[in-house]
Amino acid sequence: MSEKKKYVYAFEEGDGTNKKLLGGKGANLCQMSQIGLPVPPGFVITTEACLTYLAQKKKELTPGLMGQIREAMADLEKKTGKGFGDPGNPLLVSVRSGAAISMPGMMDTILNLGLNDKTVKGLIKKTGNERFVYDAYRRLIQLFGSVGLGIRGEKFDILFDEIKKKYKAEDDISxxxxxxxxxxDRFLELVKKESGRPFPQDPYVQLQIAVEAVFRSWMGKRARDYRKEFNITKDMANGTAVNICTMVFGNMGDDSATGVAFTRNPATGENRLYGEYMINAQGEDVVAGIRTPKPIRELRREMPEIYKELENLRHTLEDYYREVQDFEFTIEKGKLYCLQTRNGKMNASAFIKTSIDMVNEGLISENEAILRIQPDMLAQMLHPRLDTKAKVEVLAQGLPASPGAASGKMVFDADKAETKAKLGEKVILVREETKPEDIHGFFAAQGILTSRGGKTSHAAVVARSMGKPCVSGCESIQINHLTREAIISGMNFREGDLITIDGTSGNVYAGTVPTIEPEFVEDLLVLLEWADDISEIGVKANADTPEAAEKAKKYGALGIGLCRT
Structure with a gap:
């Protein structure tokens, strides 16, 4: 790497319009910091640094880049009054990826970096909250072990489940x-056993390994599969930036929380704050779907002042970005922080509704509304829906995470979903919660069903972006991976049995439920009228029957261009 080239930008100095250099997340953090939103201090390592690292035969951060990172960390120490590795007043940071185009969950994140055996003791003394500190430390060891050292995440999950069972804790918060x-202690033993070396106690060694892991994740299988599926070319996004941000904690007690919110409902387009949160939790808990969170409307009752701040924040974000925003927030001991924002991923009908509403609200023009709609979005609106006349009983109900209906054979892992789909079989991917490495199963499945997680979990966000039905948080499902069976509302199902999910209602049905053809929503017809006003090309339809001609007329065709007899 060139020793003189600038690879590191503080949030206050980065050019927020340059997403190719700073990544979408980094650019937005810079913009939010510069317009005065409550963003914790931090800095961005550029996508150019990533590409230079990946091009090297010997993959390591050069002294020049590490020097810039150390300078930026020293600046963070001044801003926060804390020391990176200082046992008396430790500075902790998160390390997150961020490409020019949002790829939810496809690359890596590590939280609470900077904790070690000494800073743990110092943080306990400083906060007086022993539970919070050890909770943060176990999260770091697990994330660092899986992301930085390549240890399979399931090994940590199995150990953690054993310990929760031993202490009769229903979930991690208990x-x-x-x-x-x-x-x-057991996580540290696992790291040493699996990696052949102890967990690093030097915070700068932790930081270097974490940055390298995020760089490498750009070429990881799930990121490459995602780029291929969504046709993301090098011209659109090349390499990932790394965002280093001062940690704020949602797991410091009942006056702390974490959440994910949308400035409008991503499933319906309704103009109201939408999202989920967890009290006494960290951000990855909501996204990963390890627990089912609360709907954000309940925050109005639990923390009314914070809810008002979130309402103000959503309006500020929409006015600035002129797009529906998907943002993450943390509440640390009653203080609100915004950790990231990005354009919200919505299904087609919600996207069209919000486009029209934003025109009526004066946020965008009619031309901008038309240009926002991609052709493949319209294909989503042609998905069938369940026949309301079908006499079927609801087997179970979860959260309506992504609209639409789908039937298929139950499969319990992403690899099986991919294999069966290649054989031409329609499958429903059924999981406790989905993880980013399940992405190839999403591509293969007709729909996704999870027993944990909410409407802003990884499964829900990715399913909506693909236009696939998803039901999340269906807690009446128990999966036995050893026997390849599931119990749903007391009924036994084997892998391969047929089920139907309705992502619009959250209902789950046994067997295949009949579907009917969709109706174009009224909002689309409004958009088509606007398009007609500026179009220079007339569109006629192929129609061989009176019914087809009637449908073509309804959807705005100027006439019949071809009729076969």
């Missing part, structure tokens, strides 16, 4: 200090 201390 696990006390003793259980978390044991978790950290």
């Amino acid at each position: 696990l006390g200090v003793d259980g978390l201390v044991e978790t950290c």
Whole structure:
């Protein structure tokens, strides 16, 4: 790497319009910082640094780049009054990826970096909250072990489940200090056993390994599969930036929380704050879907002042970006922070509705509304829906995470979904919660069903972006991966049995439920009228029957261009 080239930009100095250099997340963090939103201090390592790293035969961060990173960390220490590795007042950071085009969950993140055996003790003394500190440490060891050192995440999950069972904790939030201390000890043993070396105690070694892991994740299988599926070319996004951000904590007690929100409902387009949150949790808990969060409307009752701040934040974000925003937030001891924002991924009908509403609200022009709609979005609107006249009983109900209906054979892992789909079989991917490495199963499946997670979980966000039905948080499902069976509402199902999911209602049905052809929504006809006003090409239809001609007329065709007899 060139020793003189600038690879690191503080949030206050980065050019927020240059997403190719800073990545979408980094550019938005710079913009939000510069317009005065409550963003924790941080800096961005550019996509150019990533590409230079990946081009090297010997993959390592050069002294020049590490020097710039150390300078930026020293600046963070001044801004926060904390020290990176200082046992008395430790600075902790998150390390996140961010390409020019949003690729939710496809690359890697590590939280709480900077904790070690000494800073853990110092942070306990400083905060007086032993449970919070050990909870943060076990998260770091697990994320660092899986992302930075390549240890399979399931190994940590199995250990953690054993410990929760031992201490009779229903979930992670119910696990006390003793259980978390044991978790950290056993996680540290696992890291040493699997990697052949102890967990690094030097924070700068942690940071270097984490940055390299994020760079490498650009060429990981799930990121490459995602780019291929969505036709993301090098001209659109090439390499990932790395965002280093001061940690703020949603897991410091009942006055702390974390959440994901949309400035409008991504499933319906309704103009109201939409999202989910968890009290006493960290951000990855919501996105990963390891617990089912609360709908954000309940925050109005639990933290009314914070809810008002979120309402103000959503209006500020929409006015600035002139797009529906998907943003992450953390509440640390009653103070709100915004950790990222990006253009919200919505299904086609919601996207069309919000485009029309934004024209009526004066945020965008009619021309801009038309140009926002991609042709493949219209194909989503042609998906069939369940026949309301069908006499079927609801087997179970979850959260309506992504609209549409789909039937298929149940499969319990992404590899099986991919294999069966290649054989021409229609499948529904059924999981406790989905992980980014399941992405190839999403591409193969007709729909996704999870027993945990909410409407803003990884499964829901990715399914909506693909226009595929998803039901999340269906808690009446119990999956036995050893026997390849599931119990749904007391009924036994084997892998390969047929089920139907309705992502519009959240209902799950046994067997195949009849479907009917969709109707074009009224909003689309409004958009087509606007398009007619500026179009220079007339469109006629192929129609061989009176019914086809009637449909062509309804959807705005100027006439019949071809009729076969």
